[in-house]
């Protein structure tokens with residue numbers, strides 16, 4: 001499973017990129033709105049300088065014709081742009097048209113296995129089931145990830161399942177075990193994944209013993 005970073009913050013992208021584990025970035029209007037009025041295009045170009053991988057950029061048009069025009073514009077910004085389109089009837093038509101033109105689409109706001117199937121049949125490159133938002137309303141969001149993976153694998157569909165709306169490290173583990181091809185995670189979750197209290201204790205103990213063994217100078 002690959003990890004993408006779910007953020008529009010260039011500082012967070014730069015910090016996370018140093019770890020060498022981030023293969024792409026996903027953004028949306030909510031994440032961009034936190035960035036104090038920066039232009040979407042400028043931010044995407046900045047991210048593209050740091051991460052050499054897919055960058056999902058969300059369309060906000062509401063009709064198929066407008067979505068296709070907007071998708072063409074967003075895709076022209078950089079070769080790594082993947083256009084995000086929410087699934088509804090207009091979105092599905094736009095996904096099919098964009099995919100036929102060779103514009104890669106990440107279908108967003110997927111909340112049911114049938115929406116995932118339709119998006120995959122329309123040619124979407126990525127399917128984004130929203131785990132946390134389903135959990136929020138009392139459903140098992142991770143079950144949707146399992147269903148999406150089973151559908152694409154059973155039927156040999158080329159779409160990749162991108163587990164989204166992940167809120168904590170356990171979600172990431174569960175997405176990996178569910179067979180998600182990609183998990184997109186907020187920066188805070190990435191940093192939580194790195195940490196374990198026993199690792200910190202272990203490092204301290206090794207350092208103390210390294211001083212005793214004369215491997216490093218003692219603190220005093």
Ligand code: G3P
Nearest residue numbers: 006132133164165166184
């Ligand atoms: O990847 C989609 C994500 O940005 C949505 O997350 O936490 O707003 O449901 P959340």
